[in-house]
Amino acid sequence: MTALTQFERLESDGIWRETSTSDPIEVTVSFGKATLVLNDRNEQPLTHWSLPAVTRLNPGHRPALFTPAPETDETLEIEDDLMVDAIETVRKALTKSAPRQSRLRSVVTLSLIGVFVAAAALWGPGAFRRQTLSVVPDSKRTEIGATILGHYQRLTGPTCRNPIGTVPLAKLKTRLMGRDTKGQIVVVQSLPQGATVLPGGIVLIDRALIEQLDDPAIAAGFIIAAIAGRDSHDPLADVLSDAGLNTTVQLFTTGDIPNDVLGDYARSIQEISLTPAKPSELVTAFDNAKIPLAPYAAIRDPDGAMFGDVASDTTTSVLTDSEWVRLQGICASY
Template identity: 45%
Template sequence: MTALDRYVRLESEALWRSEPEGQRRDVTLSFGDATLVIADATGRPLAHWSLPALIRQNPDETPAIYAPDEDASEILEIADSTMVGAIEEVRKALAKSRPHPGTLRHWLTAGLIVVALLLAIFWLPGALTRQTLAVVPAPKRMEIGTALLGYLQQDTGPACQAPQANAAAGRLARRLFGPQTTARIVVLPQLSQGAVALPGGLVALDYGVLQLSDDPAVAAGFILAGRASVLHMDPLEALLQQAGLGTTFRLLTTGEIPDAILRENAAALLASPTPAADPELLRQTLAAAQIPQAPYLAATDARTGNMPDLGQDPLAGQEIPLILTDSDWVSLQNICNI
């Protein structure tokens, strides 16, 4: 049984004013279907007020004064405490049973906020980075790589330069990456990682690698390994991931990366070893450039004490195209001594 069922036969006398300036008149109150029925002495209904919409204008006072709405153009004065208690109980019961669109709206709003936060945390960074990488042109990548190289040189010493050696480095890049390549090999006096791939196709090479062997296949192997280690991730993408969403957004909107971010990234590159390339990927990379594995593997073992297992060399038994002429190789080997 509901609260309304319990009071369906309850009646009470009250005073009703039908308009603001009108006279109060005696009426009889009873409960209808979620309404309060106001009737005259003969039982003729004069008005029906919605119980959930009733507004009590003098809480905790007697007689209780009710209005059907905020305007209070009509009022009821009820002195019967039983009827007042019944009205309050029925109103509360009806209010609980009504749908609460505001609550649903709040839950929907909260749900949308949660979804937006999840998108911001998990989807937006990746999407923003992908969009940025897609629109940054090659000249801007080279500019970023060159700036990063400049910060590397603050710790490694200035890049070694000599006209003949620079030309030899250019020919080596075209031999390894194709005649149309924009890749550039830059030799640094001291780079413990051996070779580091930078944005814009730059490859920083340790001068010490050139001294490991008289076979240019060794240096070629280190350069290719440095590039292969970042084939799964664009060097610019690695920089942006370290720098964060703000730097990514700034690069997308202004085309600039703050100098402080580049300086921090350069320090991070020097402080950690180059990620090891996937052995199968490195095997394919060496084979595609027609560089034999053996010289590189032997030099890596001598330099680090760790020889990658690349499996059978696809080039075994094949004639290897010339990597560099003797004069080019000698010039490159002596680039830091000129």
């Protein structure tokens, strides 16, 4: 992995097309752990490409044209000579090292899988899943969440990124999650449950909560509720529970989850019910964030079964009126 380490901080501009008929999107290209990471201009991850699978479509020509797999028409165009050469160097290094390491890796992996399957049988799948969750680093969680988001965008459409709304969205993230908290808020085209959290602290919120409501406290409330649910229930646990024991063993032993598993999970997101925090935890979360509970409760708990009678409370404003209007334009075409 020496070649990858050499270029791990290298970045360049690129032009990404999800399909041959898609509009080109300007992206920032960087290296992840055996992946090529594509972020939009707001530093929101669009997709991850597996470096060993990346294919050069026009060897010897500039700008270089890459694809994540031969059977897809998704492409990435790069003019930067250093980045092009770096990608080629890393791909060759990965491909060259694979045959020498594959036999030993297979023996070791099979042995480890046998040990951990036995451990899972002894502890029970739930205990083994909890042990696995406890050792997954934040960087891996972010990579998993970003990959799921990439699959989800292919199903529902691109995330909303109109520049008019990105600044107030960033302010909303700071307001609700803290300035130094990892993660981000992403406005998606469709999300029936309103908001949910992916691994890595990636919060998805339905564009309808932004566009169709006059009170930013409602959208903020859905985000706070989703984050509170994450704090009481690890989103990565849902991925592993949905995928089964084999995926948990693979994550524990290799640090990876198969791309098709993450794609399957992305397809199920719209059907997943929220895992809500307890009402008392929600009240505490709203209080800590200084977000009024009444607007959220009016939609989620109109009969008062969860919260009882919630008086309109006075708290710090979520966004100014002008910021909220700009945020409501984040899904507009540009």
